[in-house]
Amino acid sequence: MSDKKMPTRPGIPECSNYLLTGNCDLKECKYHHPMNTTPIESGLALNNKGLPLRPNQTVCPNFSRFGLCKSGQACKFDHSSSSGSKL
Ligand SMILES: [Zn+2]
Ligand SMILES: [Zn+2]
Numbered sequence: 001m002s003d004k005k006m007p008t009r010p011g012i013p014e015c016s017n018y019l020l021t022g023n024c025d026l027k028e029c030k031y032h033h034p035m036n037t038t039p040i041e042s043g044l045a046l047n048n049k050g051l052p053l054r055p056n057q058t059v060c061p062n063f064s065r066f067g068l069c070k071s072g073q074a075c076k077f078d079h080s081s082s083s084g085s086k087l
Pocket of ligand 1: 017018030033
């Protein structure tokens with residue numbers, strides 16, 4: 001786990017490298033690196049509410065309880081809709 005801090009530059013376009021991989025190798029990148037953005041994972045499974053399915057993770061407490069999640073695709077938890085209410 002690297003603990004590198006990428007420069008956050010609000011108002012500047014987001015670094016495409018960082019958005020894709022969650023990392024940026026450039027030492028002094030001039031683009032914005034938002035802290036709370038997770039990399040766009042190719043093939044990320046989403047449930048019918050657009051929340052990530054992560055079968056290996058714990059079920060999201062918010063989703064489990066309320067059927068929704070403010071974190072959206074950035075949430076690290078599982079959002080399988082098997083036990084939730086259906087649309
Ligand atoms: Zn960058
Ligand atoms: Zn969640």
